[in-house]
Amino acid sequence: MIEVEVITGRTIDQGKTVEEKFSEEYFNAVNYCEINEQDFKKLGLRDGDRVRVKTDFGEVVVYAKIGDVPEGVIFIPMGPYANRITSDDTDGTGMPRFKGIIGEIEKTDEPVKSVKQLLGVE
Amino acid sequence: MADAVCTFCGNVCDDVEFDVNTQKGKRLCALGLAKFREKERIKSPMINGKEVSYEEAVEETAEILVNAKKPLLYGWSSTVNEAIRYGIILTEKVGGVYDQCSSVCHAPGTLAIIEEGIPGGSLGTAKNRADVIVFWGCNPLEAHPRHPARYSAMAKGFLIKSRKDRKIVVVDVRKTKSAAMADKFIQIKPGYDYAIISALRALVKGEDIEAREVGGVPKEVLAELADMMKSANYGVIFYGLGITQSRGRDRNVENAVKLIQLLNRHTRWVIWPMRGHYNVVGAGEIPAWEVGFQYAIDFSRGYPRFSPAEFSAVEMLLRKDCDAMLVMSSDPAAHFPWKAVEHMKNIPVIQIDPFPNMTTLLSNVVIPSAVAGIEAEGNVYRMDGIVLRVKKLVDSEYWSDEKIVHEILKAVERRL
Numbered sequence: 001m002i003e004v005e006v007i008t009g010r011t012i013d014q015g016k017t018v019e020e021k022f023s024e025e026y027f028n029a030v031n032y033c034e035i036n037e038q039d040f041k042k043l044g045l046r047d048g049d050r051v052r053v054k055t056d057f058g059e060v061v062v063y064a065k066i067g068d069v070p071e072g073v074i075f076i077p078m079g080p081y082a083n084r085i086t087s088d089d090t091d092g093t094g095m096p097r098f099k100g101i102i103g104e105i106e107k108t109d110e111p112v113k114s115v116k117q118l119l120g121v122e
Numbered sequence: 123m124a125d126a127v128c129t130f131c132g133n134v135c136d137d138v139e140f141d142v143n144t145q146k147g148k149r150l151c152a153l154g155l156a157k158f159r160e161k162e163r164i165k166s167p168m169i170n171g172k173e174v175s176y177e178e179a180v181e182e183t184a185e186i187l188v189n190a191k192k193p194l195l196y197g198w199s200s201t202v203n204e205a206i207r208y209g210i211i212l213t214e215k216v217g218g219v220y221d222q223c224s225s226v227c228h229a230p231g232t233l234a235i236i237e238e239g240i241p242g243g244s245l246g247t248a249k250n251r252a253d254v255i256v257f258w259g260c261n262p263l264e265a266h267p268r269h270p271a272r273y274s275a276m277a278k279g280f281l282i283k284s285r286k287d288r289k290i291v292v293v294d295v296r297k298t299k300s301a302a303m304a305d306k307f308i309q310i311k312p313g314y315d316y317a318i319i320s321a322l323r324a325l326v327k328g329e330d331i332e333a334r335e336v337g338g339v340p341k342e343v344l345a346e347l348a349d350m351m352k353s354a355n356y357g358v359i360f361y362g363l364g365i366t367q368s369r370g371r372d373r374n375v376e377n378a379v380k381l382i383q384l385l386n387r388h389t390r391w392v393i394w395p396m397r398g399h400y401n402v403v404g405a406g407e408i409p410a411w412e413v414g415f416q417y418a419i420d421f422s423r424g425y426p427r428f429s430p431a432e433f434s435a436v437e438m439l440l441r442k443d444c445d446a447m448l449v450m451s452s453d454p455a456a457h458f459p460w461k462a463v464e465h466m467k468n469i470p471v472i473q474i475d476p477f478p479n480m481t482t483l484l485s486n487v488v489i490p491s492a493v494a495g496i497e498a499e500g501n502v503y504r505m506d507g508i509v510l511r512v513k514k515l516v517d518s519e520y521w522s523d524e525k526i527v528h529e530i531l532k533a534v535e536r537r538l
Contacts, residue, residue, distance in 0.1 A: 005312050007295060007296070007368075009261070010261065010264055012152055012263075012264040015152075015153045015265065016156040017156070018453075019157070019161060020161050020162060020477070021453065021456060021478065021479040021480055022478060023162075057460070057461070058460050068297045070295070070309070073296065080456045083457060083463070084460050086459050088440055088461045088462060090430075090431070090437060091371065092430070092431035093229070093371050093372055093430055093431070094221075094226075094229060094418055094430035094431065094434025094435075095366065095371050095372075095430075095436075096226060096367075096462075098363070098367040098368075099312065099364065099367045099368040100368045100369050115456075116483065119455060119480055119483055121484070
């Protein structure tokens, strides 16, 4: 387990599939997190492995990938997986904290849920 | 091949072409092509999963809205101005709350503008004049793919004849795809935008800063950036959600506007947000000229009140303050924090959208609509506030958003 700062945001694949939410392509575009190579090694991860990301606001299981992010920072594409763990505290602005949420990640054998399972309708 | 205006992102590219028969396009980016391509649609209006007629769905929607004490009418950034206008009138009639996608996107910038104003310019001036462009907390190559080529980094214009005539700076917490097009990439620590902008303000003023680094950036790098900004002939900061969704939010934008004000004592600088959806500007402008506010507007007392801490969609849902929700062309079930989504499961939800999404799964009434820019026409605001008319390329059996909201409004008026 390591402590991380979570940031979320758009990607081109998320944008291309955002109007096809039940497609395999959308699922693949939003169900992962990018991790720094050193952190990836520290967690003993291999390609295709899954991690549990936990913050004060929730937890979610996603696929792990090496990405161009600094050590201690992970990136999750905006969407239903990211929003399981983003901060709902808006500090009175109406804007939730979608970037810079403190959390932790660890390797897990649990499966990645489908978008319908995430919503609790399947 | 028909001339088209793209209805994906805030660029609203008006130079594209698309052939609905061959599904091929010209000059469209990957996002635009995905937008125009045929995909799975909501087949029919539905009430609790059962297929019904448009008229039945409209009546049911009116019934829910009229019976609710405080309905939330949310979304509006992916539809045309004409539909938004009916939406504002509808919200007022039912004594509800109007909020739009900005409240989870660029609305902190609106709060900053209320405080400080915005020294802005059109995309045309950026293209023709800007010799220094800073992309701060935004990633145009993935979110607005044609922005660099049409208006900014690679665009040629009146005073800028080639890419060599301008300097591009990218400031971000991670090395995004857009970082590759920068002359200078400055990687900062997450949440330090405010501190770094403050340091730049001091340096632009000619003051020294005591710290050796700010937010992970060495002082020398900041001093170089401050010099580059001061020596520009025409500079632009395009900022994105890296600023509005991280620590500081509206205060980050406010600080950046103050930096621009300082720079304008030396030369000409403007600042502008990289707006996301193709008509998210309209979703703010229409209520602004109808009732005076851009978002988070409550009509429950019979007159409009603005308060993002109370009437933004996320706050309303977290406090369980709305007892029904109408969602116009948006997917809050996928994009809101989970605790806010949970309340959507407890209240009647009406969805108007061309495509099935996660909100469809939580909706009691689903009304499919024609895709604006392909099957329906109307006016939209490009990210810099320029109004463009999006075109209808093909006939469709689906009702337009404008017609759907107008019919709901009429059905509501019959009940009041």
